[in-house]
Amino acid sequence: MKRSIINGRVRNRVFVAVVLGLAVSATGFLPVSLAQRPQGQMQRPGQRPSLDRPQLGTEPLTLQALTNLLRQSVGRNMTEADLAVHVERVGIAFDLTPEIVARLRANGAHPHLLNTIKRQAEKLSASAGKLTSTAEAAPDAFLAETRKNVRDYLEELPDFICQQQVERYYDIEGSGAWDKADTLTYELTYNRKRESYKPINSVGRPVTKSLEQSGGAYSTGDFASALASLFDAETKAVFKPAGKERLGNRQTLIYDFRVPQATSKLTVKADEAPQIVAGYSGSIWVDAEKKLVLRIEQAVDDLPKSYPVTNSESMIDYDMVKVRGIDVDFLLPTRAEFIIADRRQKHYFRNVLLFKFYRKFETDIKILDDSQLTPPTKPPVQ
Numbered sequence: 355m356k357r358s359i360i361n362g363r364v365r366n367r368v369f370v371a372v373v374l375g376l377a378v379s380a381t382g383f384l385p386v387s388l389a390q391r392p393q394g395q396m397q398r399p400g401q402r403p404s405l406d407r408p409q410l411g412t413e414p415l416t417l418q419a420l421t422n423l424l425r426q427s428v429g430r431n432m433t434e435a436d437l438a439v440h441v442e443r444v445g446i447a448f449d450l451t452p453e454i455v456a457r458l459r460a461n462g463a464h465p466h467l468l469n470t471i472k473r474q475a476e477k478l479s480a481s482a483g484k485l486t487s488t489a490e491a492a493p494d495a496f497l498a499e500t501r502k503n504v505r506d507y508l509e510e511l512p513d514f515i516c517q518q519q520v521e522r523y524y525d526i527e528g529s530g531a532w533d534k535a536d537t538l539t540y541e542l543t544y545n546r547k548r549e550s551y552k553p554i555n556s557v558g559r560p561v562t563k564s565l566e567q568s569g570g571a572y573s574t575g576d577f578a579s580a581l582a583s584l585f586d587a588e589t590k591a592v593f594k595p596a597g598k599e600r601l602g603n604r605q606t607l608i609y610d611f612r613v614p615q616a617t618s619k620l621t622v623k624a625d626e627a628p629q630i631v632a633g634y635s636g637s638i639w640v641d642a643e644k645k646l647v648l649r650i651e652q653a654v655d656d657l658p659k660s661y662p663v664t665n666s667e668s669m670i671d672y673d674m675v676k677v678r679g680i681d682v683d684f685l686l687p688t689r690a691e692f693i694i695a696d697r698r699q700k701h702y703f704r705n706v707l708l709f710k711f712y713r714k715f716e717t718d719i720k721i722l723d724d725s726q727l728t729p730p731t732k733p734p735v736q
Contacts, residue, residue, distance in 0.1 A: 414447035424461050433530040435697040438470040450475035452597025465636050465653035465667045500645045504585045513715035518542040521706040528700035583619050590617040606639040624662040665695040679714030
């Protein structure tokens, strides 16, 4: 995500992360109002002084030290991506348990940072000589039923319309603090397993353009693509139990997963750079009773160091939603979040998506088969 200044203006590049139909893009890079400011005016209102970066040591991080950095420095004078680089450089000095992961997540850790910490925990275990089983894992009946439910979900997902609200944020100082760019509102139609987006405009509010013309970061394919890709047998995702946790009033089982680059369907594209296929890893939360996926978190792994994207991560929350006009509850996304960044250039973009007002998709067009077609009647001869 390279930022160049030409004649005092920001030149924008295009960044895309795609999982099947799931796409995250940053096409206008900055909101127009910011992109048109001279370089000396790129600070947010209030002109925050230059950042005083925290002093980072060279010793492996204790849990307390890591938590302090996450709570006291991230969002003030460093980003999670910076912290992930430091963790990768010095390692950790504690055993990672599901309870500790949950605590770090509660303190604001996102998938990219968590995945880095988990990799360091694996290295720590290996260096300590702790044995890990190399035998093939026994079939997991709970996961097998979850996979079946995902397939059924994808087949039974009805055609519908909902409102998608996109709150877009940016950080061009590398502070970890997000500035709001704008809010876009669309009518999202899901019909015949395809999605389309129609801008919703209101009097007295800025005009919402189509997604492709909106500039900045945008995403599509938030409904079925993430689940379809992860549970596709060809993806060969490896799942590992990772504890339990309550989501709202539901008890869930957590599984960590990893999708290798060789079988991944996730591609990352940056303008003026080749499209690449990337592996990814993360976690899913599965309803312990209904065996339905209620949350997915994932981040791209091991992007080439020379590539103009260093981070791409996403989180999607699902819940049972009543679709008006059908009056049946369906498992549908209620909230999603996407982050894409070039840490080296201090360019970070974050979208928060809210889905609401689900209703049945209806059309006045009636499709008839051949048996229902009536030949036209010829007019009588005069």
